[in-house]
Amino acid sequence: xxxxxxxxxxxxxxxxxxxxxxxxxxxxxxxxxxxxxxxxxxxxxxxxxxxxxxxxxxxxxxxxxxxxxxxxxxxxxxxxxxxxxxxxxxxxxxxxxxxxxxxxxxxxxxxxxxxxxxxxxxxxxxxxxxxxxxxxxxxxxxxxxxxxxxxxxxxxxxxxxxxxxxxxxxxxxxxxxxxxxxxxxxxxxxxxxxxxxxxxxxxxxxxxxxxxxxxxxxxxxxxxxxxxxxxxxxxxxxxxxxxxxxxxxxxxxxxxxxxxxxxxxxxxxxxxxxxxxxxxxxxxxxxxxxxxxxxxxxxxxxxxxxxxxxxxxxxxxxxxxxxxxxxxxxxxxxxxxxxxxxxxxxxxxxxxxxxxxxxxxxxxxxxxxxxxxxxxxxxxxxxxxxxxxxxxxxxxxxxxxxxxxx
Numbered sequence: 001x002x003x004x005x006x007x008x009x010x011x012x013x014x015x016x017x018x019x020x021x022x023x024x025x026x027x028x029x030x031x032x033x034x035x036x037x038x039x040x041x042x043x044x045x046x047x048x049x050x051x052x053x054x055x056x057x058x059x060x061x062x063x064x065x066x067x068x069x070x071x072x073x074x075x076x077x078x079x080x081x082x083x084x085x086x087x088x089x090x091x092x093x094x095x096x097x098x099x100x101x102x103x104x105x106x107x108x109x110x111x112x113x114x115x116x117x118x119x120x121x122x123x124x125x126x127x128x129x130x131x132x133x134x135x136x137x138x139x140x141x142x143x144x145x146x147x148x149x150x151x152x153x154x155x156x157x158x159x160x161x162x163x164x165x166x167x168x169x170x171x172x173x174x175x176x177x178x179x180x181x182x183x184x185x186x187x188x189x190x191x192x193x194x195x196x197x198x199x200x201x202x203x204x205x206x207x208x209x210x211x212x213x214x215x216x217x218x219x220x221x222x223x224x225x226x227x228x229x230x231x232x233x234x235x236x237x238x239x240x241x242x243x244x245x246x247x248x249x250x251x252x253x254x255x256x257x258x259x260x261x262x263x264x265x266x267x268x269x270x271x272x273x274x275x276x277x278x279x280x281x282x283x284x285x286x287x288x289x290x291x292x293x294x295x296x297x298x299x300x301x302x303x304x305x306x307x308x309x310x311x312x313x314x315x316x317x318x319x320x321x322x323x324x325x326x327x328x329x330x331x332x333x334x335x336x337x338x339x340x341x342x343x344x345x346x347x348x349x350x351x352x353x354x355x356x357x358x359x360x361x362x363x364x365x366x367x368x369x370x371x372x373x374x375x376x377x378x379x380x381x382x383x384x385x386x387x388x389x390x391x392x393x394x395x396x397x398x399x400x401x402x403x404x405x406x
Contacts, residue, residue: 232343
């Protein structure tokens with residue numbers, strides 16, 4: 001697996017690898033030598049270690065490289081920092097999309113990826129690091145006055161700047177990407193070619209199967225903090241009266257728009273959401289009781305669906321947009337509430353989503369890490385066939401795991 005990774009790295013263009021490319025190749029070569037030595041030393045009597053994360057080899061190799069660069073800081077190490085320090089960075093959907101896209105740009109350009117997101121509340125309040133430490137050195141790098149590239153509403157020009165400054169060690173990327181921007185960026189020839197040479201399947205980036213790239217990045221970068229876990233438990237207990245872990249349930253997200261300067265999106269009384277929810281419950285429950293959790297930016301939309309779907313529940317806490325809602329002394333509490341809602345959507349057995357990055361990204365980050373399947377349907381594409389297809393939909397293993405999974 002690692003031999004294939006280094007072979008693919010050698011094929012990448014020198015201009016894209018930059019000065020750090022030689023260090024990268026040497027480091028991966030050392031990993032291979034150690035890997036082979038450890039393989040020879042193992043015996044059948046060894047007790048099994050912790051389970052290996054269900055992540056592809058190229059991503060685990062990048063995580064090793066990232067860790068080495070941070071632990072043995074070199075003057076040749078190049079960084080790419082996703083930045084949100086104020087202004088419009090987008091809601092959770094756009095922010096996560098921006099972070100994930102910036103991460104893949106860092107992989108493509110052989111840079112150490114970091115996140116600096118203190119606005120409106122530090123991202124570390126809700127998310128910890130996972131395989132990749134994206135936060136320990138972010139403040140220091142930002143203090144060194146990195147080259148700032150603003151990708152808001154100027155995606156093409158920003159990518160040209162990133163290419164033209166390949167030798168610049170410190171780059172801060174300011175962005176509020178949506179899904180369309182993401183697709184455009186990773187389809188750019190120079191970045192797509194580099195990622196493909198590493199084994200990253202950018203040709204299937206688009207949904208439905210492309211969401212597995214989102215899930216891989218999310219899993220490698222983030223785990224919820226104890227504060228976020230507690231906010232999820234508290235919200236669940238508030239709406240169900242049950243203080244244990246979340247049981248089986250279907251979630252519905254209705255983004256009506258018309259709030260915080262946002263344009264109208266869906267009618268709060270749209271029957272399609274309720275009909276879809278009932279169809280999903282019938283298909284999923286096999287006669288057993290199944291809760292339906294309703295999330296929305298509009299209280300009337302929650303009330304309307306509850307009246308139409310037996311057993312539907314919702315949290316009466318007022319919605320909060322982390323970018324457009326007013327700030328205040330309770331900003332952190334609202335921040336946690338919004339992220340808790342996102343996590344509840346992402347953990348649902350099946351999710352009925354609207355045309356909103358909030359629920360679309362909740363689908364993408366929660367796909368199965370090996371096969372990519374996820375029970376999720378858009379409210380207006382919700383036939384029985386659509387539901388079944390989402391539950392059985394999986395990524396052909398040969399595209400992602402040619403040497404790892406038989």
